Every structure is written in structure tokens, then in C-alpha cells.
Amino acid sequence: MIKFPALTANAIRQDNPDGTMTQKTLAERFDELELEYQEVISTTYTAFSEFSGKNKEYVDSPKYKTWIARAKKLITDSYGKDSDFYTGFVEAESGFYASNHEILTKQLKPAFDAAKADLVYSIPAISNALANINDGLELIINILNKFPAFCRQLKKRHDGRPTIEISDEYDVQDLVHSLLVLHFDDVRAEEASPSYAGSSSRQDFLLKKEKIVIEVKKTRKTLSAGKIGEELIIDMARYCAHPDCDTLVCFVYDPDGWVNNPKGVISDLERGDTEGKTRVVIAQF
Template sequence: MVYMDFINRLNELINEGNSLKATAEDDGYMGFIVVDSSWFKAWQAKSQQCLKELLEEDSYYLKSFNDHVSDVYESHVVNGIKLLESIRDEAQVGRILAKKASKVLEPIDNLGNIFNKFHRVAKQLRSRHSERPTLDITDEYDVQDLLHSIMHLHFDDIRAEEWTPSYAGGGSRVDFILKNEKIVVEVKRSRKSMKAKDLGEQLIIDIQRYKVHPDCKTLLCFVYDPEGYIANPRGIENDLNNKTDNMPVHVFIRPE
């Protein structure tokens, strides 16, 4: 199991936890609010197994889950959901990396690591010796140029700007195709006029278009938002990640 599998599994456990929470009722005896006992035990076991597989044994999150999600009370389910959401959110911005993923990174994990550190690289480029000329990331083309250079650290065959099949009466260009890995990388640069709703609609159209692209088995969308124009970036990511039946989609809005 590697990075994106980690995120997907956490989302499944969070959703299951929310469904479990909906079973809460008064126990009719001591006045405690409890959830379905057999369901809770199954969810607890799956969550613990997931975290044991993916986190270090001394992880604060693993210890917290074991300590605070130990009984059938509704409050314990709420604690578990919050912990799983925190782990997912930390992982999405690169502060947690599954221990198995850290040993042998898959192509998607390498790209995720690039996206997470892209802003750091962009800032470093501004600090050159003797004020020599540098690359200022002012528009989408600048983002593409810098990203293309960094991607060469991990990928040999990077193809830029190929036409995609027409969707809803028009075609567009793919920013990057990793031919061997069957991955398409779509790049966007936020701007003041771009609202979260606009970005979401653009990405939904992109997802539908790439579903029929012969070299796209996985779509990664990198949105560079250094000014923080996009409200609730984690919400957009969670809404759009893996929303197709046969093409995994991973959205990265960075920096945090």
C-alpha cells in the first residue's frame, strides 16, 4: 500500500465512521449514547489495522487512536473520525508519509512529493547569488516550465502539450503525459478572479475529457495557489479525488 492508497483507504474509513455515528442511540439503561456494537468493533479493527500497516509503531496518531477509540460510545466514534481526518489532511500536504511508501515510491507518490515541495523550490529560486536573473512564477506557463524540469528527476519520457479528444464541443491540451506510466498531469495556476467554484467546474470538465484519452489511466491535477486564492482547498480535493469509475483522480492544491 502506498501514498494514494493510504488517502483512499482513510477516506473510506471516515465515511464508514460517519455512517456508524448515525446509528447512535440512548442505551436505555445508563443514559449513555452508544452506536451499533458489532459495527463499531469491525470499524475499529479495520482502522487500527490500516494505521498499523501505514504508520510507524511509535506514531502519535496510532497511540491516540488506540487510547481514545476504545468503546462503543458515540464520542469515541467522533474521536476516531477526527483523528482519521487529521491523518488524511496531514498526509495530503506531505507531512505524513506512509512507512511502506517511504521505502519504494510509486510514480504517483513521486509526483505528490514534487507537488508538496514545489512552492519551496519556487521560493528558493528567488534567492540567487549576486541577484542573478531567476524564474518568477507569475502564470501557468511558469508553473509548467519549473514543474517539467523537476519531473525529470524521476521520469524519463515526459511529453508536453498533446491535444485531448473533444469534449462538450471543444478540445484542449494536456500539460504533461507520462507515457510509460499512463499518467496525465494537468497544471493550473490560481488567480484572483478564480473562485473555488470555478476551479471545481474546470477540473470536473478536465476529468470527463481525460477519461477517454488513450494514454490516461490516472489523472493528477496540480493547482499552484501561492496567494491562497482558493478557499477550502482540502474540501475541493476530497470532493474530486477518485470520482470516476475507471480512472483514479488525484487533486493537489498547493501550498497548504
């Protein structure tokens, strides 16, 4: 699992100075986990327990573990790992003779509910702590979403003068780099990422202060949605070992529309990161 410090950039997406978007976003994330909790409960089945010597109720183990990981992440983003809410939730995982159904319903869910109930009182403090970091991430997302418009404008040269041709991934990287240095002081290009599965790779950009890694890709006929998704999943796993990566932004420039369902790809990739630290932008004309 990717381990990140508390109160990191994409924990809260704050659009308004008064923090109203912040409160809505965290509340929505708690509501989403409520729905996921019901999905986990729907997998309940009965099996014999060797420890207790009787039948007990259980839930699907992978779904159970995923829900716990996402709940921990949300509580960390909301209150920090030093908070009583986080400590209480972690302690609620224990239960040597209890089934996972018992732990989930009698221990974890009450701890989760307590954290959710107190959210409304904690939003202002969290908003202030995250404002500067979050502004940087949202600025990056805005730049990348508007990248196609930037490219179109480059072609509108006075008197038909020559312009930059964006033919491959390196061209996209050069332009993204130029845009980033307008807004950030320490943009490091082509930083070597740690070894993963016996190999190492090079990330495109590291924003050292913000602890944000930006991975840039450009689609082509031989690199469409399926292949892009596979590569990004590998990238997401790689960066879990990078000490300077709190947030991974995956930028896919798709000017020719090779990705037929960008929203679906984005949703699948972001949900695939149970720590919630990946943001995906697919920019098309």
C-alpha cells in the same frame, strides 16, 4: 465512467518498504465503504413493485449506483478484474424481480464482505505488483507538494542575480516540466486530449509509461476556487476518453491563497470521481 486496468497506481498508497501503509490504506477504503453502505441503507423506503405485485423495500438509486461503482473500483484495486471476488460481485448485481434493497443486502453486501475479509491475506502480493507504479505517482505528488519551497529557493540567487519570475500558468508548467524530466524518462508535454462535448483541449503533461496525466493550473484573482473546481471537473470528464490515462493528477499552484479551503476542494473533487482515479494537489505558500 472511466475504465482503467486492474492494479493501477493510486489503488494503494505505499510509504513503507514493509508494506504497512499499503494494508492500512486498503483497509481504510473498505471501512469507508462500510460507512457509505450504511448511508445507502438509511435511505430505505417502501414502494409497490409492478413485477411482484406487492410492496417492497428500495433504497435511493443514485446512492446505490455510486456505492456499487466505488465497491467495484476497490475490489479491482485489491484483487484485479480477473479475480473471483470481482466476478462474484458483478454477478451479485443481477436480480430481475428483486428490488435494489434486496440485491444490495442479500447479494452485493455478502460479496463485498468476502472480499474485505480476505484482504489481509492478499496484501503482500498486491504490494509487490504495485510498488514500482505507485512509487512514480507518490514521487509526483511529493514534487508538487514541495513546489512552493522550490519556487522560494529559486528567488534566493547569489548576489541578487536575476531569477525566474512566476507570473502565470505557463511559467508554472515550464518549472513542473523541468522537475519531471529529472525523474521520468518519457514526459510528453501538451498532448492533445480526445474530444469532449464537441471540443478538444490540450493536457499539460503525459507520463507515457506510468499512464499518468498531470494537469497544471495557477490561480489568480479571476480564477479562484469555484472556477478552478469547474475547470477540473471538465478535465476529469475529458480524460475518461484518453487511452493513456490511468491516473489524473490535478495540480493547482495557489501562491496568493485564493483558495480558502484547499482541503475541502481536494476532498470534493476526489470524491466526485467515483472511479477513484483522480489526485488533487493544491500547493500554497
